[in-house]
Amino acid sequence: MNIGEVAERANLPAKTIRYYEDIGLVRPLRDANGYRAFRETDVHKLVFLGRARALGFSIEDCRTLLALWEDRDRASGDVRRLAKNHLAQIERKIDDLKDMRDTLKDLVRACAGDDRPDCPILSSLARGDQ
Amino acid sequence: MNIGEVAERANLPAKTIRYYEDIGLVRPLRDANGYRAFRETDVHKLVFLGRARALGFSIEDCRTLLALWEDRDRASGDVRRLAKNHLAQIERKIDDLKDMRDTLKDLVRACAGDDRPDCPILSSLARGDQ
DNA sequence: CCTTGACCTTCCAGCGACTGGAACCCCTAT
């Protein structure tokens, strides 16, 4: 299977797939003409990677998850620990963004937004209260 | 004022301040010995930048905000528009992260997390439901 | 047989916003 078809099936850009080969996440075979020759297992891996990435796992986490997935003797505790850590990171990020959002909302609400120069947004950035 | 003191007062790493000079956000003078010589206005700008960055504005947005801040004839509408766009981006990000969080939470809950290999997290990534 | 066009290949550069490190200069105190 050539990269184009794989890209479609895994719903990933061909460029991304080549990159994943570069960093050793997949190892497709090669045809005589130099084209990458993907097996079904490669496609499965790429789908797996696409979903893990969509859940925000880092590439290194994905590498670990892939290894666990392929290890029949894994302990589900290892997977769960990884996922929980990642979950905690996401929650932290959400909290940070919520703080920004709340501040921004207040500022936007306070600003007339007309053609006069007075602007609570700029004043707040300058004063640094918020 | 040397960069160390400015770094402390603006609560930014010296490296970051040098970078901001590199990309033209601040233009400190220079002493005879080559050291950067910051004026009060430079410090104010850096504080402003620090706060804008803390609210998640991109560097390019910060450049615009700084220009608006320095323009006595600005229209507050321009500032407000920028802030509103940014706010919308943040809300989109929060929503994306919430989706991830909810999925991850479900998966973590479903996983026993013991020393057995059965793992709904991996199965879900492989199957690619949700 | 030749061309066209869609595919594939490699390699290099760039994104954003820093951050680390090397190699060096400057200033003050002892």
Place this chain on the structure above:
DNA sequence: ATAGGGGTTCCAGTCGCTGGAAGGTCAAGG
């Protein structure tokens, strides 16, 4: 004279791709 704590420049690396150039391969149509 030296030690230490500033400062300087420049280059490379981070993360996860993405764009583009320059070229090889293949099937279909004239």
